[in-house]
């Protein structure tokens with residue numbers, strides 16, 4: 001699991017003034033399988049397509065290997081740490097000032 005790269009990406013994304021910078025999509029680091037063989041996303045944010053618009057989406061609310069957001073209500077899972085911790089939620093869409101965000105929201 002390539003968490004060093006993930007943490008660096010998040011740190012850069014959170015640096016002041018860089019939030020609007022376009023992120024490449026899909027994620028450069030691969031998803032990894034969990035114990036059950038299910039591919040699990042990393043804790044990253046990307047600019048992706050959703051219904052013909054560019055929105056900001058959590059990696060767990062994109063389709064693996066595609067720069068496209070999942071639909072709201074879709075289950076989402078991502079690694080929270082290098083010890084196998086996972087976050088489980090549902091994709092939630094919100095718009096503020098015309099900019100859409102698809103987040104993985106805990107039920």
Ligand SMILES: *[C@@H]1O[C@H](CO)[C@@H](O)[C@H](O)[C@H]1NC(C)=O
Nearest residue numbers: 080081082083084085086087
């Ligand atoms: C990793 O995440 C899991 C689930 O949140 C948590 O139980 C565990 O304590 C975490 N491990 C570390 C080393 O942070």
